Amino acid sequence: MNKNLQILIVDDDRRMTRTLSDILKVSGYDVIEASSGPDALEKVRTMTFDCVLSDIKMPEMDGVELHRRLYEMRPGLPVVLMTAYAADELIHTGLEEGVAGVFDKPLNLNHLLGFFTSLAKNRMIVIVDDDEAFCKTLDDILYQRGFHVTMVTDPHIDITSFIAESQVILLDLKLNSITGLDMLKDIRRKNPAMPVLMVTGHREEMADSIKAALAIDAYACLYKPLEIPQLLKLLAELQKQRLRDLIKHPTS
Amino acid sequence: MSDKEPELNIENTLWDSEENFHHMFQKHNAVVLLIEPVSGQIMDANMAAESFYGYSVERLRQMNITDINTLPPEQVMQERQRALQAKRNYFIFPHRLAGGQTRTVEVHSSPATLKGRQFLFSIIHDITERKQAEDLLLKSKENYDKLVASIPVGVYVLHTGQGVFAFEYVSPRMAEILDVKVEDLLAHPDILVKKIHPDDMKSFAQNSTVTNGEFQPIKWKGRVFVDGNVKWLHIISSPELQENNDVNWHGLVTDITERKQAEDALLASEQSLNTLFETMSEGVALNEVVYDENGEMIDYRVLNVNRAFYATADYRGKNVVGAFATQLYGMSSEFIKEFWKGHKEKKSTAYTEMVSPLENRWFFVTTSPFINDRFVTSFFDITERKQAEEKIRQLNADLEKRVDERTHELREAQEQLVRHEKLAVLGQMASTIGHELRNPLGVISGAVYYLNLVQPNADDKIKQYLGIIDQEVRTSEKIISDLLDFARIKSIDREVVSVSELIDQTLLRFPVPASVHVSIEIAENLPRAYVDPRQMIQILGNLVTNAWQAMSSAETENSGQLSLYSTLQNDMINITVKDNGAGITTENMKKIFEPLFTTKAKGIGLGLAVSRKLAEANDGRIEVESEAGRGSSFHLLLPIFKEIQ
Numbered sequence: 001m002n003k004n005l006q007i008l009i010v011d012d013d014r015r016m017t018r019t020l021s022d023i024l025k026v027s028g029y030d031v032i033e034a035s036s037g038p039d040a041l042e043k044v045r046t047m048t049f050d051c052v053l054s055d056i057k058m059p060e061m062d063g064v065e066l067h068r069r070l071y072e073m074r075p076g077l078p079v080v081l082m083t084a085y086a087a088d089e090l091i092h093t094g095l096e097e098g099v100a101g102v103f104d105k106p107l108n109l110n111h112l113l114g115f116f117t118s119l120a121k122n123r124m125i126v127i128v129d130d131d132e133a134f135c136k137t138l139d140d141i142l143y144q145r146g147f148h149v150t151m152v153t154d155p156h157i158d159i160t161s162f163i164a165e166s167q168v169i170l171l172d173l174k175l176n177s178i179t180g181l182d183m184l185k186d187i188r189r190k191n192p193a194m195p196v197l198m199v200t201g202h203r204e205e206m207a208d209s210i211k212a213a214l215a216i217d218a219y220a221c222l223y224k225p226l227e228i229p230q231l232l233k234l235l236a237e238l239q240k241q242r243l244r245d246l247i248k249h250p251t252s
Numbered sequence: 253m254s255d256k257e258p259e260l261n262i263e264n265t266l267w268d269s270e271e272n273f274h275h276m277f278q279k280h281n282a283v284v285l286l287i288e289p290v291s292g293q294i295m296d297a298n299m300a301a302e303s304f305y306g307y308s309v310e311r312l313r314q315m316n317i318t319d320i321n322t323l324p325p326e327q328v329m330q331e332r333q334r335a336l337q338a339k340r341n342y343f344i345f346p347h348r349l350a351g352g353q354t355r356t357v358e359v360h361s362s363p364a365t366l367k368g369r370q371f372l373f374s375i376i377h378d379i380t381e382r383k384q385a386e387d388l389l390l391k392s393k394e395n396y397d398k399l400v401a402s403i404p405v406g407v408y409v410l411h412t413g414q415g416v417f418a419f420e421y422v423s424p425r426m427a428e429i430l431d432v433k434v435e436d437l438l439a440h441p442d443i444l445v446k447k448i449h450p451d452d453m454k455s456f457a458q459n460s461t462v463t464n465g466e467f468q469p470i471k472w473k474g475r476v477f478v479d480g481n482v483k484w485l486h487i488i489s490s491p492e493l494q495e496n497n498d499v500n501w502h503g504l505v506t507d508i509t510e511r512k513q514a515e516d517a518l519l520a521s522e523q524s525l526n527t528l529f530e531t532m533s534e535g536v537a538l539n540e541v542v543y544d545e546n547g548e549m550i551d552y553r554v555l556n557v558n559r560a561f562y563a564t565a566d567y568r569g570k571n572v573v574g575a576f577a578t579q580l581y582g583m584s585s586e587f588i589k590e591f592w593k594g595h596k597e598k599k600s601t602a603y604t605e606m607v608s609p610l611e612n613r614w615f616f617v618t619t620s621p622f623i624n625d626r627f628v629t630s631f632f633d634i635t636e637r638k639q640a641e642e643k644i645r646q647l648n649a650d651l652e653k654r655v656d657e658r659t660h661e662l663r664e665a666q667e668q669l670v671r672h673e674k675l676a677v678l679g680q681m682a683s684t685i686g687h688e689l690r691n692p693l694g695v696i697s698g699a700v701y702y703l704n705l706v707q708p709n710a711d712d713k714i715k716q717y718l719g720i721i722d723q724e725v726r727t728s729e730k731i732i733s734d735l736l737d738f739a740r741i742k743s744i745d746r747e748v749v750s751v752s753e754l755i756d757q758t759l760l761r762f763p764v765p766a767s768v769h770v771s772i773e774i775a776e777n778l779p780r781a782y783v784d785p786r787q788m789i790q791i792l793g794n795l796v797t798n799a800w801q802a803m804s805s806a807e808t809e810n811s812g813q814l815s816l817y818s819t820l821q822n823d824m825i826n827i828t829v830k831d832n833g834a835g836i837t838t839e840n841m842k843k844i845f846e847p848l849f850t851t852k853a854k855g856i857g858l859g860l861a862v863s864r865k866l867a868e869a870n871d872g873r874i875e876v877e878s879e880a881g882r883g884s885s886f887h888l889l890l891p892i893f894k895e896i897q
Binding site: 013015016019020022023026027084085088092105106107108109 | 696
């Protein structure tokens with residue numbers, strides 16, 4: 001969990017990947033360089049990354065196209081683009097499709113490093129459910145898609161420690177001895193802005209609780225059996241919002 | 253005579269009587285001649301004859317009557333024969349006197365027998381004077397008749413009195429006027445009365461008046477019916493009182509029908525002219541020329557005006573008739589002299605446009621030619637037309653002005669277009685070059701960053717040079733950014749953003765040297781702006797950088813004071829960047845927003861041009877106040893975020 005962020009740098013200008021790679025390595029990140037879109041896709045297939053930093057304008061495949069392919073493979077993998085050009089149309093498309101952000105070249109390296117620092121924090125998706133099997137399956141699926149997952153099967157554990165590292169919490173409404181609604185209230189007390197997705201297999205019985213949860217800003221409510229594409233979409237959406245905030249307000 | 257004795261007794265007796273007769277004969281005052289009827293020999297003459305003819309009785313006894321009578325002897329003898337036969341005893345003859353004069357004499361000649369012999373006993377009266385008077389009278393009568401006949405006036409003498417009403421005289425002309433015969437009128441004087449038109453009867457009857465016991469002359473105008481037609485008569489009649497208190501009226505009758513008709517026609521014509529005059533919409537004045545003692549026209553007087561005159565010229569209630577042009581129209585005598593002199597000579601109608609002193613109205617004035625020093629002026633109000641003309645003239649002037657302005661604008665636009673075209677080409681080139689330069693610049697800045705990271709303990713010289721490289725990369729990047737921004741505005745990504753955030757970000761990204769003191773003041777409760785924050789930061793960065801550069805280059809280097817303050821100004825957020833630097837000269841003030849204008853050693857002069865462009869693209873604007881030597885204030889005015897309810 002505390003291991004270094006794995007960053008993939010993609011640029012057809014090798015001097016650029018080289019310089020950036022050196023700076024980031026010195027700053028404490030694990031960096032892999034790719035010289036093209038296909039090269040990057042190949043590396044993502046075989047390795048795990050926490051973030052992809054890619055130039056927009058490259059021969060063969062541009063940065064936006066690369067993001068599109070990466071999203072199909074790993075919806076949870078954040079992609080940040082760099083550009084020396086005011087290629088508005090392309091940038092706009094990228095942002096529409098879920099690119100976390102765009103950095104202008106020449107890079108403001110302080111800004112960039114600040115972003116990575118922020119990214120390293122709060123990147124967990126916490127799943128709180130006493131159904132271990134369900135947790136395990138979901139963990140596998142999400143990890144595959146590039147998300148970092150922490151499972152909490154014991155509802156009595158002190159959640160304060162992982163709230164700090166979470167970007168999203170998936171919370172079952174019906175736990176062993178404590179209701180999800182009570183836990184949500186607890187989370188809200190500790191972090192009013194924390195996005196929480198409620199999950200339940202009892203749509204009818206829990207209707208009142210669902211209503212109450214939504215009333216105190218539960219982000220959404222999902223029903224078991226989970227529709228994975230819907231979940232991934234929601235998670236990607238939440239992640240995008242978070243990354244956008246990070247780019248604007250990096251923890252420098 | 254004594255030799256005839258037998259008869260003597262009787263004859264003596266006779267003679268005795270003859271003696272008496274002789275005596276009578278001799279002494280009678282009348283001229284008497286005894287004439288032998290056959291020969292015409294004067295047998296005897298009396299004393300009166302002697303004195304009348306101037307011959308002695310003896311001389312007369314030797315003369316023949318033909319010696320006295322100047323008529324031819326044959327005629328004299330014939331007349332004598334008539335007298336002898338007593339066929340005639342009265343003759344008028346011309347007799348010559350001894351002195352040679354001829355006198356008209358009246359001869360009463362009767363045969364007489366004396367002593368058995370026939371004589372003509374002729375008594376002769378000198379009637380020359382009477383004859384002459386008679387002739388004169390006759391002539392006079394003739395002339396009178398001719399006169400009466402020749403004048404177109406009927407004449408009459410009417411005798412009135414107790415139960416008397418009769419014409420004593422009626423001239424043929426009078427009869428003719430009444431279409432009657434003189435005799436009829438004389439016989440039936442009431443014919444006249446019967447012919448009088450009933451409507452005029454009253455005036456006719458009332459005509460004869462008596463004042464202070466005296467008859468007054470009659471004057472009457474009236475109508476009579478003559479042969480079915482109406483005739484107008486004018487009768488003047490003078491009374492002549494007779495001894496028996498009857499009155500003879502001497503009257504003159506004139507047929508004035510034609511005159512009356514002409515008068516009526518004139519009156520009708522006058523009336524219609526007057527109606528025309530009064531109902532005309534144009535003001536009309538009849539004027540009379542006024543001359544000075546040298547006979548020069550110096551003024552004119554208004555004799556009459558129509559109703560419209562008062563209305564059009566608004567002389568209502570003013571004394572216009574009798575007024576002088578100099579007073580009424582405020583004309584100068586000189587003007588009148590000049591204008592009217594020319595007008596009088598031309599003898600044609602003149603048309604002028606004049607402005608009336610009252611109410612400042614314009615009139616089209618028509619001035620007729622002079623006729624007997626009189627002329628007509630008519631006034632047609634053309635104020636509306638004049639005003640329209642003036643409006644058109646102004647419009648034309650305006651139009652000309654606008655065409656000029658538009659031409660100027662077009663020329664400027666064209667110049668701007670050329671400039672823009674140049675800039676567009678420049679922008680395209682800059683864009684390509686800039687983009688390509690950004691990659692190597694990125695590598696350089698990355699390399700410097702890396703070196704700084706890995707060599708935190710490098711010696712100062714190295715750090716200084718790394719600093720120089722980094723700064724130059726930033727400057728280069730700035731130039732490229734300006735160029736790219738100017739060439740093409742990036743799409744605007746508007747957000748709701750607070751001013752403090754914008755200012756913080758600006759100062760973070762565009763650091764101000766430590767030597768400059770920065771103060772920030774943001775009004776409380778300032779609403780948030782709705783703008784593209786990146787573009788605003790770019791603008792503010794430009795302004796801030798300009799500000800500190802202006803202060804570091806100025807002489808007032810010692811105390812660089814940069815103030816950033818923000819207030820609400822007329823529904824917009826005003827962010828002011830104020831420095832106490834060199835300021836901007838009035839001359840440069842106009843140019844600072846022009847692209848490629850710069851006063852800096854470095855930079856290509858696009859910063860403010862780009863800033864303005866970006867501000868306007870975000871519905872904002874940039875204003876500037878500056879004074880050379882006193883520093884400048886740049887105001888960035890931004891739209892407020894208005895929540896949609």
